[in-house]
Amino acid sequence: MQKGRFGRYGGMYVSEILVQALLELEAAFERIYPTEEFQREFHELLRDYGGRPTPLYYARNFSRRVGFKVYLKREDLLCGGSHKLNNALGQALLAKKMGKKRLITETAAGQHGLATVMAGNICGLKTEIFMGIKDIERQASNVERMKLLGAKIKPVKSGAGVLKDAVSETLREWAACSRTTHYLVGSTVGPHPFPTIVAAFQSVIGQELKKQILEKEGRLPDAIVACGSGGSNALGAFRPFLEERDVRLYFIEGGGESLGAENSAAAFKLGSPGVLHGSLMVVMQDEWGQIRPSRTRAAGLNYPGRGPEISYLCETGRVKPGHALDDEVFEAVRLMCRTEGLIPALETAHAVAYVLNHPEEFKPDDVVVINYSGRGDKDIETILRYFHGSA
Ligand SMILES: *Cc1c(COP(=O)(O)O)cnc(C)c1O
DSSP: OOTTEETTEEOOOOOHHHHHHHHHHHHHHHHHTTSHHHHHHHHHHIIIIIOOSOOEEEOHHHHHHHTSEEEEEEGGGSTTSBTHHHHHHHHHHHHHHTTOOEEEEEOSSSHHHHHHHHHHHHTTOEEEEEEEHHHHHHTHHHHHHHHHTTOEEEEEOSTTSSHHHHHHHHHHHHHHHTTTEEEOOOSSOSSTTHHHHHHHHHTHHHHHHHHHHHHHHSSOOSEEEEEOSSOHHHHHHHGGGTTOTTSEEEEEEEEESSTTSTTOOOHHHHOEEEEETTEEEEEOBOTTSOBOOOOOSSGGGOOSEEOHHHHHHHHHTSEEEEEEEHHHHHHHHHHHHHHHSOOBOHHHHHHHHHHHHOGGGOOTTOEEEEEEOBBSGGGHHHHHHHHHHHO
């Protein structure tokens, strides 16, 4: 396969100014990432700061309810409450070794912004975070947290004042100052080499998972289920299993209230190939190629594109795409609370809901792993509003 391509997806659809910065990043990653020194420092940070390895938990009560064995890969226990820190630490360390002084990024709900300023502080880099003005209003408490940690917040008024506009603004800023600044992309999206770099840093999830399931079950799982939009937690879990043809892989998107509803984010059902933020991938778009924003209640599932690698894996059939609807998602939250005493992030609850609602996909002697991408503390208000509204 051509470098930076996953089948027809991927590539580097950016202005000439950015090509230089991307090639510099590609070369630095290829030179620095495999070295023993980098691997040691990265894994030390993941362990001592992040809390890795995260446990693989056999969810007995939940398993009894669904009728087959379900394990949870506990990324909710990573420092910060989701898988996002794996990638932020990796890229911040890489940026430091490249001699950069400053990190920029964008965030919607604030989870990736928080992970970035945490990693920036550890590596001694200044952090600036671009955020749509609508998102700043909606996520006031995470904005305060990021400021407390020392991040500078840059409000983005252009477009609809949401995530996709903040990404465009960050790319523009990067073009102007890439000599001193690294753009810490938060998911397996954007131009090459970002999708490859982010998946490499997140693969620690799947590497641990493989070892842990072999210890606990003496065999590989029958299926791994992950939620996603850009695809970083899913690819992190899937990558070490791509060649293991007997392991079924499921990628679950935000279905919204229904597939016809305004808030649906089921891009593999509703989208088509197009270019977004420098990469060819499956995107939600109208007939003119304008991006169709989605508004699922799980903020982390609202990016309108599916990264090039997950787009390719779904197209070839190696990964099966699916979606969960809002009612199913909140039911999944309730069941996870009652059976295991865990409040999942709304994103994560999509993977849980899919397992609950697709008995035809699983057999009684199956071993299924849910990549439990994050905890639900950030979503408490939304969850309570839903249950009180519908009660
Ligand atoms: C951000 C986020 C996601 C979605 O991002 P991916 O890059 O597709 O993994 C999923 N779950 C949680 C908890 C998140 O914070």
